Amino acid sequence: MMAQGSNDDGRSLLRDFTAMPQEQLLILGARRCPPVECPMENTNTAVAICTSVGFTLFDSADFATAASILRPDIVIGLGDLAVKDNPGSRRRSKMSGRSEVWMREIAVLRHGRSEVRKNMPAVFAPILPICLEEQSLYVEMLSDDLLESLSGLALYDATYDVILPASLIKLPRLSLAPLSTPGQVLQNVANGIDLFVVPFIGDNTDAGIAMDFTFPPSDHAKSSAKAALGVDMWDSRHAQDLSPLNTDCSCYACMKHHRAYLNHLLSAREMLAWVLLQLHNLYCMDAFFAGVRSSIELGTFEADMERFNSYYESEFPVKTGEGPRYGQVLFLLKLALIIW
Secondary structure: OOOOOOOOOOOOHHHHHHOOOOOOOOEEOOOOOOOOOOOOOOOOOEEEEEEOOEEEEEEHHHHHHHHHHHOOOEEEOOOOOOOOOOOOHHHHHHHHHHHHHHHHHHHHHHOOOHHHHOOOOEEEEEEOOOOHHHHHHHHHHHHHOOHHHOOEEEEOOOOOOOOOOHHHHOOOEEEOOOOOOHHHHHHHHHOOOOEEOOOHHHHHHHOOEEEOOOOOOOOOOOOOOOEOOEEEOOOHHHOOOOOOOOOOOOOHHHHHOOHHHHHHHHHOOOHHHHHHHHHHHHHHHHHHHHHHHHHHHHOOHHHHHHHHHHHEOOOOOOOOOOOHHHHHHHHHHHHHHHHO
16 A cells, blocks of 8 residues: 555655656665664664754655655665664664564555555665674574565675675675775775665865775876875965866866866865865775776676775875855854944
8 A cells, every 4th residue: 555645656655856867776765874873772663863043853664665655766764773883782782673573664665456456655774783603593484484675785894704694695795884094995896785875975075085995996107105095175276277177087177177176176175175075985986896897798897896905095184174054154243243
């Protein structure tokens, strides 16, 4: 049965609202990546979330209803994730039981007639960041009872060591771990991860860093020093540099503007600076993943990953400037002082 308020033509109301392009996956989940630490604890029927008006409890049944109405491409089932990094044994025992109940609620989206299921979002089940023994009953439930309803798995720990049942191994895996470098992404690809949420794109944009790497790395001659993963556009050396952010990049920012302009925009705290940087960084990451897919198809991924790690620095440049939100807050403070 269709949820009340859902559209019957298969359109995604969430995509319409956010104006996301059709070719980009739209994922609905209850946690940000990286997550916001919440002062509230989950209950047996609700998860604690951060909203625009503060922290609150979100009922698990309401989450399933919202997913059926909004219809993203992928909905990540609720997992009972602890607020603290190292929860006690009693807390860990609750995580498995609650997650099992919540996953049964969300899996109903994929039940019923085939014409109904095809318009429902793909369901990804969370794998908890605890050892296999402590979530064995939950994983067995996914494998035995909900397998036909699942389209993939969502992993919150980049170093997970859970040995999945054979029936679950074939499912696509989405990483929700807070990865901070492309090298970590490559290692996760080698470990069998298929989809990624990449928070360091926005982190570098906020820091005023234009990402600058390719996969596999170029064969251009270089010095013995490793190449940087990005360029700090706050650096005053760019103030009169009329070259693009990256000479080999075809993004809008690189084709239409130069480093001196980006440096000026950052210095003036103009929001356009971060818009152009985000366009470039997204383009850089798209090209990176295109190279990863091509490398896998050619059977050269492991060798290319070694070349990448030996060619580039392991970390992005250190942030030297302020992000766009800092500039906005500073402006508002100055304005308040003037009015006062």
